[in-house]
Amino acid sequence: MSTQIPKQTEESSETEAETQPASKGEERRAEKRRRAAERREQRQEEEAEKAAADESTVELKVFRYDPQVEGKQEPRFDTFHVPFTKGMTVLDALMYARDTYDSSLTFRHSCRQAVCGSDAMFVNGGQKLACKTQISDLDEPVRVEPLPHAEVTKDLVVDMEHFYDQMEAVEPYFQTNEYPDGELEEQRQDRENREKIKMSTRCIWCGACMSSCNIAAGDNEYLGPAAINKAYRFAMDEREGEDIKQKRLEIIEQEHGVWRCQTQFSCTEVCPKDIPLTEHIQELKREAVKNNLKFW
Amino acid sequence: MSQSYNRGLIEDFGRWREFEAGMWAWIFHKFTGWVLIGYLFTHIAVLSTGIPAAGAGEAAIAAGNDVYTQTIVSLEGLLLVRLLEVGLLAVAVFHMLNGTRLLLTDLGIGLEAQDKSFYASLILTGAITVASVPTFIAGAF
Amino acid sequence: MAERYSSFQSGGRMWFLQRVTAVFLLVVLAFHFFLLHFVHHADEVSFLASSARMEQLSYYSLMILFLVTATFHGVNGVYNALVNQGLTGTKRTVIKWTLVAASVVLIAQGIRTANAWAGIGLY
Structure with missing residues (x-):
C-alpha cells in the first residue's frame, strides 16, 4: 500500500477567441445582452457604493481566479461590502456577495451547518469552516482565500x-474477519x-x-x-x-x-x-x- | 493554459504572524538543531588540534605551550567567542527543554498544554541563559 | 518469519532511535555543559586537564558514546528536515550518503582526538 501522487489534470481548454456574430438578428441580440449586462453592472456598482458608505457593513476581500476568463487568469482580490446581520457567518457573507454583486463568485457549500465539510477556506490567515465562522469574531477586512497547499481551480474552489x-x-x-455467532447478530462495540x-x-x-x-x-x-x-x-x-x-x-x-x-x-x-x-x-x-x- | 493555479508557499512564510505556538516551537527546534549540528562539526575540528599537540613533548605540554592549549586559550580570550558561547548555551538549552516537551508529546503527556509548555521552555531558556552569563564571561576581560 | 516481524520499517526505526538518543543526549549534554563551563571554566582549558579526564576509561567511553549519539541525532535530524521538505530520488540518495560520509569523518576525527588525550597510540 502506498500513498499516491495526485494525477496531473491533463485536459486543456482552449477558449476560442471572440466569435463573430453571423447575422443581423444575432448582432442585435448580442447588443441587447451587452446593454443588459451593462445595466446589471451599473446596478451592482450602485449597490456596492451604497453598501460601502453604510457603516454596518463588513468588508470582504475575496481571492479571485478563473483560468477561463481573461483578466482573471492572474489571481487578484475583489472587495465586497456586505450588510452585517447578527449571527452572520463568512459563508453567509460570501453568499450575499455572490447573490447581490457578482454571480460568478465561486465557492463550495452545501449543508451550511458544519456537517458536509465542503466550505473549508483560508479566512484571515487560518483554515476555517466558512459556515461556522462568525464574522463578528474576525478582524476587518475579512480576507477569504482558497485552502493553501492545494491547486486552485476557480476562485475559492481547490482541487481536493x-x-x-x-x-x-x-x-x-x-x-x-470476526463475525458474531448468529447470522442476524449485531456487531456490538462496548x-x-x-x-x-x-x-x-x-x-x-x-x-x-x-x-x-x-x-x-x-x-x-x-x-x-x-x-x-x-x-x-x-x-x-x-x-x-x-x-x-x-x-x-x-x-x-x-x-x-x-x-x-x-x-x-x-x-x-x-x-x-x-x-x-x-x-x-x-x-x-x-x-x-x-x-x-x-x-x- | 494551466487549468489550476498553484499558490506555492503562500502561507508558509507570508503568514508568520498567524503561526501558533506549536509551529513556532517547530521552527525554533529546527533552527537550534541546525546550529547545534553545525557547532558539533566546528567543535570537533577545533578540538582536533589535540592530535598534533600530543606530539609536542612533555615539557611543552606541562608549560601549556602546545597547539591545543594555545588555540583554546586564544579563542577563549576573545569576547566575541565568549558571547557566541552564551548564544550556544541558549540554543542548546532551548533545544533540550523543547526536546523534553516533544518527548512528552510522543509519550502522549500534556498535549493539551503544548502551547504553555512551549512558552515555559522559552522563559526557562531565557532565565538559564541570563543566569549563566557571569560564568561564561568570567576571565574574558 | 524473523525478517517479517523483527524489523522496524525504516521510518519507524529511525524515529525510535532519534527519541532514544534524545533521552541520552539530554542527560549527557547537560553534564558536558556543567562540567566544562561551571565546574571547570572556559579560560582554564589545557591539554593536561583534558588529557587527565580522558585517561579515565569511564569518561573516555562516555565521550565516545556522546559523540556517536550526537552525530546520529544531528545528522538524522538534518536528513529528516530535508526529507520533510520533499527531498526525493537521486538527490536524496546522494545527500543521504554524503551525510553518512560526513558522520564517519566526524566520528573518526573525534575518536582520534580522544585517543590523543587518553594516550592511546591509535591516532
Whole structure:
C-alpha cells in the first residue's frame, strides 16, 4: 500500500477567441445582452457604493481566479461590502456577495451547518469552516482565500483529489474477519471503546488539517492528519480484530505515514470538529513502536 | 493554459504572524538543531588540534605551550567567542527543554498544554541563559 | 518469519532511535555543559586537564558514546528536515550518503582526538 501522487489534470481548454456574430438578428441580440449586462453592472456598482458608505457593513476581500476568463487568469482580490446581520457567518457573507454583486463568485457549500465539510477556506490567515465562522469574531477586512497547499481551480474552489486519494489509501471503511455467532447478530462495540474512537469519527473530510500541515505541503506522499485519523478510527475499533489491526498499522507505518508528523499541532488547531489529531497520530506512533518491539 | 493555479508557499512564510505556538516551537527546534549540528562539526575540528599537540613533548605540554592549549586559550580570550558561547548555551538549552516537551508529546503527556509548555521552555531558556552569563564571561576581560 | 516481524520499517526505526538518543543526549549534554563551563571554566582549558579526564576509561567511553549519539541525532535530524521538505530520488540518495560520509569523518576525527588525550597510540 502506498500513498499516491495526485494525477496531473491533463485536459486543456482552449477558449476560442471572440466569435463573430453571423447575422443581423444575432448582432442585435448580442447588443441587447451587452446593454443588459451593462445595466446589471451599473446596478451592482450602485449597490456596492451604497453598501460601502453604510457603516454596518463588513468588508470582504475575496481571492479571485478563473483560468477561463481573461483578466482573471492572474489571481487578484475583489472587495465586497456586505450588510452585517447578527449571527452572520463568512459563508453567509460570501453568499450575499455572490447573490447581490457578482454571480460568478465561486465557492463550495452545501449543508451550511458544519456537517458536509465542503466550505473549508483560508479566512484571515487560518483554515476555517466558512459556515461556522462568525464574522463578528474576525478582524476587518475579512480576507477569504482558497485552502493553501492545494491547486486552485476557480476562485475559492481547490482541487481536493489528492486529499481524497490519501483518505482512500488508509481504507476508510470497517473490515473484520470476526463475525458474531448468529447470522442476524449485531456487531456490538462496548461503551469504553466507543468513547475511545468517538472524536475520531467526527471527521467531515473538509481538508482544513491537510492544508494547515507544513509537512504535507513539503512531502506530497505524506498521508496527512485526516487520513491518519481515519486509520486511527478503525485501528482502535476493537471489533475489527487483531489481524486487521496489523494490516492497518502496516499502512500507517510506511515511510510517509505517521513518522512524518512533527507535532506542530497545526492540524489540531484548525480542525473545525475539534478532533485531537496530533494526539491520535502520536498514539498510533506508540502503537507501531510497541508492536515492533514486541517482535524485536 | 494551466487549468489550476498553484499558490506555492503562500502561507508558509507570508503568514508568520498567524503561526501558533506549536509551529513556532517547530521552527525554533529546527533552527537550534541546525546550529547545534553545525557547532558539533566546528567543535570537533577545533578540538582536533589535540592530535598534533600530543606530539609536542612533555615539557611543552606541562608549560601549556602546545597547539591545543594555545588555540583554546586564544579563542577563549576573545569576547566575541565568549558571547557566541552564551548564544550556544541558549540554543542548546532551548533545544533540550523543547526536546523534553516533544518527548512528552510522543509519550502522549500534556498535549493539551503544548502551547504553555512551549512558552515555559522559552522563559526557562531565557532565565538559564541570563543566569549563566557571569560564568561564561568570567576571565574574558 | 524473523525478517517479517523483527524489523522496524525504516521510518519507524529511525524515529525510535532519534527519541532514544534524545533521552541520552539530554542527560549527557547537560553534564558536558556543567562540567566544562561551571565546574571547570572556559579560560582554564589545557591539554593536561583534558588529557587527565580522558585517561579515565569511564569518561573516555562516555565521550565516545556522546559523540556517536550526537552525530546520529544531528545528522538524522538534518536528513529528516530535508526529507520533510520533499527531498526525493537521486538527490536524496546522494545527500543521504554524503551525510553518512560526513558522520564517519566526524566520528573518526573525534575518536582520534580522544585517543590523543587518553594516550592511546591509535591516532
